Amino acid sequence: MNALTLPDIASQNARQTVPLEWVGMCGIALPVVINGQRLAATADAGVSLDDGDARGIHMSRLYLALEVLDSQALNPLLLKKILQQFLDSHDDLSICAYLKIHTQLLLKRPALVSALSGWKSYPVSIEASLKNGMFHVELKIDVDYSSTCPCSAALARQLIQQQFVDDFANKPLHHAEVLTWLGSTQGIVATPHSQRSTAHLQLHLGRELQSFPINNIIDEAETALGTAVQTAVKRADEQAFALANGQNLMFCEDAARRLNVVLKSTAGIKGFNLKVVHAESLHSHDAVAESRWNWRNA
Ligand SMILES: Nc1nc2c(ncn2[C@@H]2O[C@H](COP(=O)(O)OP(=O)(O)OP(=O)(O)O)[C@@H](O)[C@H]2O)c(=O)[nH]1
Structure with missing residues (x-):
């Protein structure tokens, strides 16, 4: 083979002069480091293509900027550096950079009574952007819990x-x-319905944070909700769970209000958009409540 120059289509001129808001790659597989754990993740990485004459961006430059994520702990500063690298490598083409990372955080949780414990997974997404020099970072976490209907009770x-x-x-x-x-079903003739429920937390974080306070936010949310779903369970744990649920009756409105109060006072959170979904066993649709604070789309 002779040393032919490789054709570089991206650097050609576009047929139509049209800037694009987002160009990049979605679903890139990579490991990320959170809490010292190396977790499987996917990333969406992109930039704006503001030069409408340019045919394309340079995907490989975005891809290679993500390499640090497999060894360095994920934190806001690292994300900002990566986004800056996206822009530096597209100096004449882009003014906005975007990175979204999705993973499942694993936390070990103790049983309520027995000495057992087990792993719980929490879907976590981090979305960061650098636009006209402004860095913005958002954290999404889903937290499962149990809710028992107070009306049914x-x-x-x-x-x-x-x-x-x-x-x-x-x-x-x-x-x-x-x-x-x-102690008989002839006496205790009825039981209330309860459901596995999920709190979808979307949080705007302070830019100055040294790390993502994911564990703290999950702990605060689970404490506020009161009846987190369990991992390893013996009968003694199940009985304690039944008691906890009986003393923690809640509508979806109650759950949303509790989270609103706790998240407002949780360190590092500047605003939130939360949604609680109670997957009702009474009927096949869900009971849902939302709450926002300092949220840009409010
Ligand atoms: N811009 C763009 N690139 C694509 C697309 N689909 C695949 N690619 C490929 O992404 C690869 C990497 O692109 P570049 O980053 O420009 O690669 P390169 O020219 O070797 O790298 P540089 O020398 O840094 O520009 C190329 O082989 C493209 O063909 C697409 O839809 N748009």
């Missing part, structure tokens, strides 16, 4: 009261008999 309690009237009216009450009745 009240209706079930009423049925149990009615059953008690039916079974014990005009009869002397004997402790042992009532105790047996309380």
Whole structure:
């Protein structure tokens, strides 16, 4: 083979002079480092193509700028550096750079009572942009929890009261008999419905942050919601979970309000857009509530 010059189509002129808002690659596979864990991730990397005459951007330059992610801990400063590299490598073509990273964070969670523990995965997305020198970073986290309907609980309690009237009216009450009745499905005739629910948190973060406070945000959210879904579960844990749910009845509105209050006071959060989805077992549609604070699209 002789040393032919490789054709460079990207540097040709475009047939139509039209700038483009976003050009890049979606779904790039790569590892990222969060909490010292190396996690499988996908990235969407792009820049604006502001020079409408240029045929294309240089995809390989964006791809190669991502290399540092497999060894350096993911933090806002690193993302800003990568975005700056996107722009520096497209000096004459682009003024905006974008990077979106999606991964699943794994956290080990203890059981409620037993000495067991297990892994829980939390979908996490980080979206960063550098536009006209302005750096913006956003974090998305999904947190699963259990919610028990307060209305359903009240209706079930009423049925149990009615059953008690039916079974014990005009009869002397004997402790042992009532105790047996309380432990039977003939006595406790109804149970409330509960559902696996998800809080979708979209958070605007301070630019000055040294690291992403992902663990802290998840912990704060789970504490506020009160009944996080469990990992390893023995019967003692399940009983503790039943008690926790019984003492933590909530509509989707309650969940959204609790998260609103806690996220407003969580360090590093400058604004949020949150959505809670209660995947109802009462019917096949979901109960949903949203809440925003300092949110640009509000
Ligand atoms: N711009 C652009 N490139 C594409 C597309 N699809 C595939 N590519 C390829 O991405 C590869 C890398 O592009 P460049 O970064 O310009 O590669 P290069 O010219 O070897 O690198 P530089 O010398 O740094 O410009 C090229 O082989 C392109 O053909 C597309 O839709 N648009």
